Amino acid sequence: MHRTRVRIVADVLDANDTIARANREDFDAHGVAVVNLMSAPGAGKTSLLARVLHELDGVRVGVLEGVVQGTLDAERLASLHVPVTQIETSRGFGGECHLDANMVRSALPEVPLGELDLLVIENVGNLVCPAEFKVGEHHRVMVCSVAEGEDKPLKYPLMFRACELVLVNKVDLLPHLEYDLDLFLRHLDAVNPHAERLLVSARTGEGVDGFRDWLARTAAGAVAVG
Amino acid sequence: MHRTRVRIVADVLDANDTIARANREDFDAHGVAVVNLMSAPGAGKTSLLARVLHELDGVRVGVLEGVVQGTLDAERLASLHVPVTQIETSRGFGGECHLDANMVRSALPEVPLGELDLLVIENVGNLVCPAEFKVGEHHRVMVCSVAEGEDKPLKYPLMFRACELVLVNKVDLLPHLEYDLDLFLRHLDAVNPHAERLLVSARTGEGVDGFRDWLARTAAGAVAVG
Numbered sequence: 241m242h243r244t245r246v247r248i249v250a251d252v253l254d255a256n257d258t259i260a261r262a263n264r265e266d267f268d269a270h271g272v273a274v275v276n277l278m279s280a281p282g283a284g285k286t287s288l289l290a291r292v293l294h295e296l297d298g299v300r301v302g303v304l305e306g307v308v309q310g311t312l313d314a315e316r317l318a319s320l321h322v323p324v325t326q327i328e329t330s331r332g333f334g335g336e337c338h339l340d341a342n343m344v345r346s347a348l349p350e351v352p353l354g355e356l357d358l359l360v361i362e363n364v365g366n367l368v369c370p371a372e373f374k375v376g377e378h379h380r381v382m383v384c385s386v387a388e389g390e391d392k393p394l395k396y397p398l399m400f401r402a403c404e405l406v407l408v409n410k411v412d413l414l415p416h417l418e419y420d421l422d423l424f425l426r427h428l429d430a431v432n433p434h435a436e437r438l439l440v441s442a443r444t445g446e447g448v449d450g451f452r453d454w455l456a457r458t459a460a461g462a463v464a465v466g
Numbered sequence: 467m468h469r470t471r472v473r474i475v476a477d478v479l480d481a482n483d484t485i486a487r488a489n490r491e492d493f494d495a496h497g498v499a500v501v502n503l504m505s506a507p508g509a510g511k512t513s514l515l516a517r518v519l520h521e522l523d524g525v526r527v528g529v530l531e532g533v534v535q536g537t538l539d540a541e542r543l544a545s546l547h548v549p550v551t552q553i554e555t556s557r558g559f560g561g562e563c564h565l566d567a568n569m570v571r572s573a574l575p576e577v578p579l580g581e582l583d584l585l586v587i588e589n590v591g592n593l594v595c596p597a598e599f600k601v602g603e604h605h606r607v608m609v610c611s612v613a614e615g616e617d618k619p620l621k622y623p624l625m626f627r628a629c630e631l632v633l634v635n636k637v638d639l640l641p642h643l644e645y646d647l648d649l650f651l652r653h654l655d656a657v658n659p660h661a662e663r664l665l666v667s668a669r670t671g672e673g674v675d676g677f678r679d680w681l682a683r684t685a686a687g688a689v690a691v692g
Contacts, residue, residue, distance in 0.1 A: 281506040281593045281622065282614025308594060310620050335624065337563055337594035365621075366592055367507045368534060368563035387613035387636065388508025394536050395591075396507065398561065410613065416642045418669065443644065 256373055259341035263348065263376025270353040273458050274361060276377035278399065280392075281365030283385040284409040286313040287442035289360060292452040294320045296358070299459045304347060304361045306339040313362065325350045329364060338369035341376055358459035367396040371403075378465045379458060381405040386419050393427040400428060405436045407451060412441040482599055485567035489574065489602025496579040499684050500587065502603035504625065506618075507591030509611040510635040512539040513668035515586060518678040520546045522584070525685045530573060530587040532565040539588065551576045555590060564595035567602055584685035593622040597629075604691045605684060607631045612639055616650040623657040631662045633677060638667040 267274045279285050293301055302323040305314040314326040327347050329336040336343075344361065351359065361377060363370040371380075382403040384392055387410055393400040400406065406428060414421065421439075428435060438454070440447035457463050493500045505511050519527055528549040531540040540552040553573050555562040562569075570587065577585065587603060589596040597606075608629040610618055613636055619626040626632065632654060640647065647665075654661060664680070666673035683689050 280508060280591070281618060282611070308622060308624075310617075312617050312620060335594065335598070337592060364594070365506070366563060366594060368561065368590070368592060372561070385508070385613060387611060387639070391536075391538050392507060394538060396534060398534075413613070413639065413642060416639060 253372070256341045259345050260374040260376045263341055263344055264378075266348060266353065267359070267376060267378070270356070272353050272356045272359050273379070273461065274359045274377045275379045275381055275455070275458060276361050276363060276370075276375055277381050277383070278363045278367075278370045278403070279365060279383035280367050280385070280388060283365070283383040283388065284442045285362050285365070285383050286316055288383060288407060288409065288440065288448065288451060289317060289362065290320060291442050291445060291448045292455060293317070293322050293360075295452050296456055296459070299358055299456055300356050301358045301360065301455075301459070302351060302356045304344065304351060304359060306343070306362055306364045308335055308337070308364060323352055323355075336369075337364055337366045338373050339363050339375055340373040344375040358455060360455075367392065367399045371396075371399040371401075379404060379463065381407065383407045383409050385410045386413055386417060386421070386424075390420055390424040390427060393424070393431045397431040400435065401432045403432070403435055405438070405454060406432075408437060408439045409442055411439045411446060412444045479598070482567045485571050486600040486602045489567055489570055490604075492574060492579065493585070493602060493604070496582070498579050498582045498585050499605070499687065500585045500603045501605045501607055501681070501684060502587050502589060502596075502601055503607050503609070504589045504593075504596045504629070505591060505609035506593050506611070506614060509591070509609040509614065510668045511588050511591070511609050512542055514609060514633060514635065514666065514674065514677060515543060515588065516546060517668050517671060517674045518681060519543070519548050519586075521678050522682055522685070525584055525682055526582050527584045527586065527681075527685070528577060528582045530570065530577060530585060532569070532588055532590045534561055534563070534590060549578055549581075562595075563590055563592045564599050565589050565601055566599040570601040584681060586681075593618065593625045597622075597625040597627075605630060605689065607633065609633045609635050611636045612643060612645050612647070612650075616646055616653060619650070619653040619657045626654060626661065627658045629658070629661055631664070631680060634663060634665045635668055637665045637672060638670045
């Protein structure tokens with residue numbers, strides 16, 4: 241069973257890369273910088289976006305919101321008066337645990353690319369498959385909460401290796417956890433020494449200006465495409 | 467692409483159910499109660515097991531440890547002098563984001579079923595696909611950390627619906643979070659009102675005796691098979 245499955249997955253990934261290239265060409269044609277934002281469930285992707293999106297002065301930003309089911313996150317971000325398009329993987333996509341290029345492609349007619357400088361694609365909460373499926377993005381960013389423990393880079397290396405920026409979130413909890421931040425950073429260095437890292441708290445706002453500035457530079461084309 | 471993919475996934479799931487039944491027959495033949503333990507990454511599955519496994523007096527317990535990569539969790543549990551068998555999904559299984567029945571079957575020759583009363587299968591950290599693949603278990607349990615937010619039952623309903631027991635972990639953090647426990651429990655009731663729930667802290671030990679007792683009753687065959 242598994243040998244067949246692996247071959248099928250390889251074929252699906254080839255098709256995915258082809259469609260991802262088409263998405264990228266559309267993004268480039270409109271001059272939109274696209275960020276694929278990934279994390280485990282509950283790490284704080286939406287909370288961080290809610291903190292920074294309305295502070296991106298002069299940047300026209302939109303969100304493509306990937307979820308298995310439900311509209312909670314999309315509603316939360318739409319309340320910031322940011323254009324949000326939702327992809328529910330449970331509708332027509334078999335309840336997939338990740339976004340793929342075709343799902344993003346199917347949503348593009350609803351995304352006002354001509355009116356955007358920056359599109360953030362918020363992926364499904366999962367540390368495995370989202371890292372395997374390019375969707376046409378220029379940049380990959382992940383959020384890792386300190387509540388998840390220090391070992392995540394070693395247990396999910398593909399995800400940490402795929403990202404150029406790691407947002408270490410919920411640092412306001414550090415005094416209340418047995419969490420060794422230096423150990424986490426050593427583990428991150430072991431799998432991806434080149435990843436930029438920012439310590440942030442979506443709850444208190446600590447460090448989120450660094451993420452806001454990174455997004456602004458990205459929208460301006462000032463961050464090298466990964 | 468997706469119509470084909472969905473059909474393939476349906477075929478794979480049929481094959482999975484067949485192999486899961488064979489696993490279940492082997493577990494039953496040896497009189498071993500089997501628990502499939504699931505959660506998001508970093509919710510605390512291994513920490514909870516480390517708290518309770520050595521307190522299960524008179525219960526012969528083993529662990530089947532599912533990971534994408536690495537031996538951190540297996541080593542941690544083996545140090546408790548519990549027989550641990552590891553399945554790395556990155557080796558021969560394409561880096562899958564979940565365990566399936568065939569992976570478990572391939573590991574069974576290494577599991578001393580004849581010497582066990584209880585086998586805990588610790589799944590890969592993921593709130594989507596592990597709920598879709600039976601592995602032959604009698605019981606499904608999940609861990610949900612309060613650091614993940616109250617909305618998880620609504621966003622990952624299949625997982626919460628699949629489980630008969632939900633361990634709400636890291637309750638020692640409640641004073642430091644903006645987390646509405648009643649809201650979480652209402653969301654849980656909305657998708658699975660029959661799920662038993664226990665408030666626990668693997669860090670302080672609060673409430674973990676309830677999980678220990680549930681495992682002991684399960685090993686004794688005193689918990690109805692799900």
